[in-house]
Amino acid sequence: MAATSANVQNGVNVDQLVGTIKAIEGRPDLANFRFRSTSRWDGGARGHTTIKSFFGAGQEDTSRKLEYVLEGDEPPVLLGTNAAPNGVETVLAALSKCLTVSFIYPAAAQGIKVESLEYTMEGDVDLHGFLHLSDKVRPGFQNIRVTARVKANAPRAKIQELLAYATTVSPVLDTLRNPVPVTVELQ
Amino acid sequence: MAATSANVQNGVNVDQLVGTIKAIEGRPDLANFRFRSTSRWDGGARGHTTIKSFFGAGQEDTSRKLEYVLEGDEPPVLLGTNAAPNGVETVLAALSKCLTVSFIYPAAAQGIKVESLEYTMEGDVDLHGFLHLSDKVRPGFQNIRVTARVKANAPRAKIQELLAYATTVSPVLDTLRNPVPVTVELQ
Numbered sequence: 001m002a003a004t005s006a007n008v009q010n011g012v013n014v015d016q017l018v019g020t021i022k023a024i025e026g027r028p029d030l031a032n033f034r035f036r037s038t039s040r041w042d043g044g045a046r047g048h049t050t051i052k053s054f055f056g057a058g059q060e061d062t063s064r065k066l067e068y069v070l071e072g073d074e075p076p077v078l079l080g081t082n083a084a085p086n087g088v089e090t091v092l093a094a095l096s097k098c099l100t101v102s103f104i105y106p107a108a109a110q111g112i113k114v115e116s117l118e119y120t121m122e123g124d125v126d127l128h129g130f131l132h133l134s135d136k137v138r139p140g141f142q143n144i145r146v147t148a149r150v151k152a153n154a155p156r157a158k159i160q161e162l163l164a165y166a167t168t169v170s171p172v173l174d175t176l177r178n179p180v181p182v183t184v185e186l187q
Numbered sequence: 188m189a190a191t192s193a194n195v196q197n198g199v200n201v202d203q204l205v206g207t208i209k210a211i212e213g214r215p216d217l218a219n220f221r222f223r224s225t226s227r228w229d230g231g232a233r234g235h236t237t238i239k240s241f242f243g244a245g246q247e248d249t250s251r252k253l254e255y256v257l258e259g260d261e262p263p264v265l266l267g268t269n270a271a272p273n274g275v276e277t278v279l280a281a282l283s284k285c286l287t288v289s290f291i292y293p294a295a296a297q298g299i300k301v302e303s304l305e306y307t308m309e310g311d312v313d314l315h316g317f318l319h320l321s322d323k324v325r326p327g328f329q330n331i332r333v334t335a336r337v338k339a340n341a342p343r344a345k346i347q348e349l350l351a352y353a354t355t356v357s358p359v360l361d362t363l364r365n366p367v368p369v370t371v372e373l374q
Binding site: 020032057074082097146166171173175 | 203219223231257261262266271272273277279280285291303308309315317320327328329330331360361364366373
């Protein structure tokens with residue numbers, strides 16, 4: 001590889017990753033990101049959330065030309081119409097996205113070529129909480145179990161180490177494992 | 188309204204809601220739900236999560252004929268290609284979905300007609316955590332701020348009360364505010 005070629009591994013530009021780390025070491029405020037969403041109810045259990053703008057790396061990011069739309073609904077047994085996944089299912093998708101990046105980027109930085117990465121997840125919810133039928137049952141996930149399947153040019157111990165690292169740095173996993181202060185205000 | 192008509196408010200079948208509560212009071216195990224997802228990495232920061240099956244109300248639910256696909260990516264500043272929202276943004280969408288249902292269902296049960304419901308959210312993430320540049324900075328959301336806008340045939344105090352109730356029963360809000368045990372295993 002020529003010295004001027006970008007060092008890309010697993011589809012990740014490792015030079016940019018290293019550059020980002022150096023930039024933040026020099027100017028810590030570049031690490032501050034603020035993500036946003038707007039949602040509207042569409043009747044019954046249905047609604048849609050739009051995501052576009054965010055602040056990060058010291059400025060309002062304008063690279064996205066289109067907004068993303070995520071629809072929500074419930075299955076009929078939960079009074080919906082099966083138009084879209086519900087909130088707790090969407091938490092599992094969020095965790096999947098995050099654990100993917102949290103594994104792939106460090107693997108790329110270490111020069112490990114990943115062939116495939118798959119996560120299956122399941123989580124338990126007891127409706128006694130949501131329906132307010134018991135004060136002893138939490139409304140949210142009681143637990144979440146994640147199983148990873150990885151093919152990569154590294155021994156199992158190294159893959160195990162990368163997976164353990166991913167679980168320590170994953171923003172969504174930390175968001176789930178540790179309390180997040182959430183304020184809810186009526187405008 | 189004839190006695191045999193379904194009692195539908197805000198698009199929610201209140202008779203079914205009351206029936207669900209009574210069924211669970213008679214047979215508590217019906218409240219146990221298990222949600223699932225499967226995700227595959229698609230190169231770089233990209234991946235997709237599929238959601239379909241779940242267990243609930245005492246059986247494997249087979250009402251969904253198609254699976255939902257949620258794509259993930261990062262913006263270029265986070266080494267992605269802007270193909271889809273990232274994990275932490277998807278957490279905001281999950282919370283939006285959940286707070287929508289958690290407000291609309293109890294409002295329907297109380298006979299309050301909701302005209303519109305909108306949430307805007309923002310949350311702060313400090314990349315020092317994800318990039319492992321500091322042990323003192325958590326990788327996940329440091330905080331999330333939710334603003335609700337509601338139009339309904341009820342005084343502001345009642346809307347405020349419904350919003351406060353939603354925050355106590357919302358499964359995703361509880362999942363964020365309180366720790367969830369998450370296990371991650373390599374197959």
